[in-house]
Amino acid sequence: MSIGSKIRSRVFADRMQAELALAGEIAALVRAKPDAVLGLATGRTPVGVYRELVRMHGEERLDFSQVVTFNLDEFEGLAPDHRLSFRRFMQDHLFEGVNLAPENTHLLSGDVASDEAPAHCAEFEERILAAGGIDLQVLGIGLNGHIGFNEPGSGVDSRTRRVALHPVTRASFEESVGAEAPTHALTMGVATILEARAIRVLALGAKKRAIVRRMLEGDVSSDVPATFLRGHGDVRVLLDAEAGA
Ligand code: GLP
Numbered sequence: 001m002s003i004g005s006k007i008r009s010r011v012f013a014d015r016m017q018a019e020l021a022l023a024g025e026i027a028a029l030v031r032a033k034p035d036a037v038l039g040l041a042t043g044r045t046p047v048g049v050y051r052e053l054v055r056m057h058g059e060e061r062l063d064f065s066q067v068v069t070f071n072l073d074e075f076e077g078l079a080p081d082h083r084l085s086f087r088r089f090m091q092d093h094l095f096e097g098v099n100l101a102p103e104n105t106h107l108l109s110g111d112v113a114s115d116e117a118p119a120h121c122a123e124f125e126e127r128i129l130a131a132g133g134i135d136l137q138v139l140g141i142g143l144n145g146h147i148g149f150n151e152p153g154s155g156v157d158s159r160t161r162r163v164a165l166h167p168v169t170r171a172s173f174e175e176s177v178g179a180e181a182p183t184h185a186l187t188m189g190v191a192t193i194l195e196a197r198a199i200r201v202l203a204l205g206a207k208k209r210a211i212v213r214r215m216l217e218g219d220v221s222s223d224v225p226a227t228f229l230r231g232h233g234d235v236r237v238l239l240d241a242e243a244g245a
Contacts, residue, residue, distance in 0.1 A: 007216055007230055009237035011244030015204045018238045019048035022138070022202055026053060027062050029136055035066040037128075039137030039193070040094070041148075042071065042086040044176065045202050046138055047093055054097030064098045068131045070124075071107040072139070072148035073187035076117075076162065078110040084177060085110055108186040114162060121160040121186060128192070137196035141203050144168040145211050145224030149187035154225045158189035190228050198234040201226070206242040 012018040026049070029036050040046070056062040071086060080087040087107045095105055106127055112120045128134060139147050144166055150158060151166040163185055165173075170181035193199065203212045215226040216237065222228075229235045 007235045007237055009216060009239060009244065011239045011241060013241060015240040016048065018202060018204065018240050020052055022046075022200055022238055023049045023052035023056065025200065026136065026138075027056050027060075030062060030064065030067055033135065034063060035068065036135045037068045037070070037131045037133065039134040039188075039196050040069050040071045040090065041138045041140050042073070042089045043140045045140040045204055049138070049202065050094040050097075053094060057098040062098070064100045066104075067100060068104045069100065069106060070128055070131070070134060070188075071105075072137075072193070073185055074108040074110045075182040076110055076114070076184040076186060077182050080107075080109065080111070082110070084179060108160070110182075110186070112186075114184070117162040117186060121162070124188075125160050125192060128195075134196035136198045136200065137193060139193070139199060139201045139229075141201060141208060141211055141215060141226050142166075142169055143172055143207065143211055145214060145226045147190070147193060147201075147226050147229070149185040150190050150193075150225040152223050152225065154190055155222055156194075156228045156231070157191050160186070160188045160192050162186055190225055194228065194232050199229060199232055199236075201229065201235065201237045203237065203243045204240045206245070208239075208243040209245060212237070212239060212243050 074086045078085040108124055144152055149163050165185055173181040214224050218224055220227040220230055
C-alpha cells in the first residue's frame with residue numbers, strides 16, 4: 001500500500017510483521033550473496049529485526065561468515081565497550097548471536113579525539129568503498145527527521161563526519177536510557193547513505209507517524225534530512241499500522 005509518495009511504502013498489521021519482512025529481505029540477500037555488505041542501524045526500532053536474524057542463524061543456518069557490516073553512527077566520548085555505545089548495542093543484539101567475523105564489523109569509534117575525527121571518518125568511507133559499497137542499508141528515522149545522526153540542517157552532499165546532536169535527539173536518548181546524552185556523534189553522511197544500492201527504512205509506533213508522513217510527502221529539504229531519500233531509486237519504507245495510519 002502506498003501512502004502517497006514515489007518511495008514505496010508498505011504498512012504491516014503490526015510491528016512484528018514489519019520486522020519479519022525486513023529480516024526476511026536481509027536473509028534473502030545474504031543467501032543470494034554470501035559476502036553481502038550490510039549497512040546497519042541502532043536504536044529501539046531494529047531490535048526485532050536483529051532478533052529474527054539471530055534466530056535464523058541458529059535455526060536455519062543463515063550464514064554470516066563472509067558478510068561485512070558498516071554501522072551508521074556512534075556517540076562521541078563513549079568507548080566501544082561502554083554500555084550505551086552503539087558498538088555495545090550491536091554486540092548485544094546481533095554480533096554475538098551470529099557468526100560474523102569481528103574484523104568484518106565496522107563502526108565509527110566514539111573515542112577518537114575531535115581533531116582526529118575527520119581522518120577517522122575519511123578512513124571509514126574508504127573502508128566502505130574497499131568493501132565494494134553497501135548493498136542494503138537499514139535505517140530508522142529520528143523524531144526530527146534525522147537519518148543516522150544527520151540532524152536537521154544536514155545537506156544532501158554531506159559525508160561521514162562529526163556532528164552536534166540536536167536537542168530532540170538528546171531528549172529522546174535521555175528518555176529511553178535515563179542518562180545524560182552525549183553532545184556529539186560521528187555519522188555517515190546523507191550522501192554516504194544515498195550511495196547504498198538499496199535502502200530500507202523501518203518506522204514503528206504512533207510517535208513516528210507525523211515524521212514518516214513528512215518524509216514521504218513533505219518538501220525535500222535539509223529541514224527533514226530523511227526527505228533526501230526520495231532522490232534514491234531503491235528505497236522502501238516498512239511501517240507498522242500505527243506509524244502508517
Ligand atoms: C538513533 C540513531 C538513528 C535511529 C534514530 C531513531 O539515535 N542515530 O539511526 O534511527 O535515532 O531511534 P529509535 O529507533 O530508537 O526511535
